[in-house]
Amino acid sequence: xxxxxxxxxxxxxxxxxxxxxxxxxxxxxxxxxxxxxxxxxxxxxxxxxxxxxxxxxxxxxxxxxxxxxxxxxxxxxxxxxxxxxxxxxxxxxxxxxxxxxxxxxxxxxxxxxxxxxxxxxxxxxxxxxxxxxxxxxxxxxxxxxxxxxxxxxxxxxxxxxxxxxxxxxxxxxxxxxxxxxxxxxxxxxxxxxxxxxxxxxxxxxxxxxxxxxxxxxxxxxxxxxxxxxxxxxxxxxxxxxxxxxxxxxxxxxxxxxxxxxxxxxxxxxxxxxxxxxxxxxxxxxxx
Amino acid sequence: xxxxxxxxxxxxxxxxxxxxxxxxxxxxxxxxxxxxxxxxxxxxxxxxxxxxxxxxxxxxxxxxxxxxxxxxxxxxxxxxxxxxxxxxxxxxxxxxxxxxxxxxxxxxxxxxxxxxxxxxxxxxxxxxxxxxxxxxxxxxxxxxxxxxxxxxxxxxxxxxxxxxxxxxxxxxxxxxxxxxxxxxxxxxxxxxxxxxxxxxxxxxxxxxxxxxxxxxxxxxxxxxxxxxxxxxxxxxxxxxxxxxxxxxxxxxxxxxxxxxxxxxxxxxxxxxxxxxxxxxxxxxxxx
Numbered sequence: 001x002x003x004x005x006x007x008x009x010x011x012x013x014x015x016x017x018x019x020x021x022x023x024x025x026x027x028x029x030x031x032x033x034x035x036x037x038x039x040x041x042x043x044x045x046x047x048x049x050x051x052x053x054x055x056x057x058x059x060x061x062x063x064x065x066x067x068x069x070x071x072x073x074x075x076x077x078x079x080x081x082x083x084x085x086x087x088x089x090x091x092x093x094x095x096x097x098x099x100x101x102x103x104x105x106x107x108x109x110x111x112x113x114x115x116x117x118x119x120x121x122x123x124x125x126x127x128x129x130x131x132x133x134x135x136x137x138x139x140x141x142x143x144x145x146x147x148x149x150x151x152x153x154x155x156x157x158x159x160x161x162x163x164x165x166x167x168x169x170x171x172x173x174x175x176x177x178x179x180x181x182x183x184x185x186x187x188x189x190x191x192x193x194x195x196x197x198x199x200x201x202x203x204x205x206x207x208x209x210x211x212x213x214x215x216x217x218x219x220x221x222x223x224x225x226x227x228x229x230x231x232x233x234x235x236x237x238x239x240x241x242x243x244x245x246x247x248x249x250x251x252x253x254x255x256x257x258x259x260x261x262x263x264x265x266x267x268x269x270x271x272x273x274x275x276x277x278x279x280x281x282x283x284x285x286x287x
Numbered sequence: 288x289x290x291x292x293x294x295x296x297x298x299x300x301x302x303x304x305x306x307x308x309x310x311x312x313x314x315x316x317x318x319x320x321x322x323x324x325x326x327x328x329x330x331x332x333x334x335x336x337x338x339x340x341x342x343x344x345x346x347x348x349x350x351x352x353x354x355x356x357x358x359x360x361x362x363x364x365x366x367x368x369x370x371x372x373x374x375x376x377x378x379x380x381x382x383x384x385x386x387x388x389x390x391x392x393x394x395x396x397x398x399x400x401x402x403x404x405x406x407x408x409x410x411x412x413x414x415x416x417x418x419x420x421x422x423x424x425x426x427x428x429x430x431x432x433x434x435x436x437x438x439x440x441x442x443x444x445x446x447x448x449x450x451x452x453x454x455x456x457x458x459x460x461x462x463x464x465x466x467x468x469x470x471x472x473x474x475x476x477x478x479x480x481x482x483x484x485x486x487x488x489x490x491x492x493x494x495x496x497x498x499x500x501x502x503x504x505x506x507x508x509x510x511x512x513x514x515x516x517x518x519x520x521x522x523x524x525x526x527x528x529x530x531x532x533x534x535x536x537x538x539x540x541x542x543x544x545x546x547x548x549x550x551x552x553x554x555x556x557x558x559x560x561x562x563x564x565x566x567x568x569x570x571x572x573x574x
Binding site: 099122123124135136159160166169170172173174175179181182183187188189190192195201204205206208209213216232244248251254255256258261285 | 485540
């Protein structure tokens with residue numbers, strides 16, 4: 001299938017690569033051209049100088065960019081995807097963005113007989129590099145069923161949650177859970193250290209029961225060692241939590257702890273942790 | 288082996304039963320005699336009218352009571368275990384209590400050449416009934432090795448964390464983790480409901496990734512349905528968090544979120560949730 005991919009960041013670069021390896025004809029666009037050139041060379045694909053040119057003969061166009069404004073620019077801009085994608089095509093947005101921008105873009109696309117899916121990712125950089133991402137999708141079922149086999153190239157699980165915007169909302173649910181889990185784990189490990197406990201033994205004892213979590217299994221060791229130079233960056237987590245908090249002001253959800261943790265992440269940024277992994281919440285407890 | 292068990296609550300009753308089924312000669316004590324009589328009949332064991340009498344010819348005496356004061360009374364009281372247990376014996380306290388009372392009791396026991404282990408449990412009522420508890424132990428290695436084969440009767444995992452008090456501290460680490468996980472999950476599910484998402488699909492999508500937890504797997508469905516009439520009660524969770532918070536004032540750990548969640552549990556109590564499961568944190572968000 002002819003596809004295009006806009007946004008070759010740490011996620012998009014390997015994802016577009018998996019599309020090429022799956023046999024699709026892939027044209028990429030990236031704001032920094034050098035990266036697109038490197039990608040085109042590595043995966044023997046094509047590149048374009050604007051998202052619109054990349055999309056001009058594609059059946060499905062993927063975007064994976066930074067935030068709401070980037071989504072608007074790359075999809076709705078003058079040289080954007082929607083200006084050029086052939087009628088009947090599909091735009092899949094893998095960016096974690098607001099449900100509002102998802103609905104806005106979907107409406108504009110519908111006006112041109114183009115399908116739209118909001119399809120934020122979880123699984124992080126490692127998931128993208130291993131082609132094992134989890135994708136939460138909002139959109140209609142027909143569009144979903146057409147795009148799903150293509151996304152299979154880089155996913156281990158793809159779930160249609162509901163109508164447009166619900167992929168983004170599901171991602172927010174995910175991030176709210178993580179905020180609570182990581183802060184609890186951070187306070188617990190900080191407590192364990194201050195009480196001079198044998199941390200590996202404590203984790204051994206509690207890691208199979210009611211306190212268990214993915215974060216405990218995969219992050220306790222680096223957290224206990226104050227290693228944060230990897231993973232999903234604090235600045236991206238703050239962007240996501242900001243979207244969730246903004247949304248909660250509309251739907252009336254009470255995100256009291258989430259707001260507290262968002263403030264803690266701001267403190268981590270002040271410690272120099274803008275690019276640290278999300279698990280770095282423990283850093284502010286150790287000062 | 289001749290053993291005694293003081294405290295036949297929802298945990299102690301089945302635990303003492305497993306000791307009897309494992310072939311030990313068990314004498315039980317319970318504040319409410321009727322329960323001890325029922326136990327003695329069900330498991331063909333003996334009962335005594337005071338903890339001291341129950342302990343008078345036992346090699347190992349287990350206690351599983353309510354709080355620090357109960358531990359002091361049942362072990363250190365005039366008719367308590369330590370007044371009668373033969374020299375060379377071991378007292379194992381399965382109560383979740385403070386590290387302070389653990390050290391206090393251990394010192395008194397050492398003065399009479401009696402070993403002591405603080406050995407709080409996790410796994411809840413179901414774990415006790417299935418003989419599948421997790422036990423976090425504080426004490427010396429010799430005492431631990433002598434008591435371990437007996438505790439095997441009702442445990443799936445027994446870990447010596449460190450010296451006396453460290454079993455209790457490990458339990459606090461466990462409860463701090465749970466406070467964060469459950470509050471995050473509560474806010475996330477509340478958000479999902481208010482956003483009118485298909486909650487089972489959201490959970491399906493996020494339950495294998497970085498947001499995963501035992502609480503998500505085992506509690507999302509009852510939380511989403513506002514069912515809390517089971518499990519580990521809010522009043523016991525508040526007791527445990529209170530111990531953790533008190534301890535943190537001594538060791539300097541920062542339990543900011545834990546304190547917030549403790550206050551949320553107090554609100555749940557005001558809603559009538561004193562006996563509700565720990566997952567009932569979501570109840571206060573839905574009012």
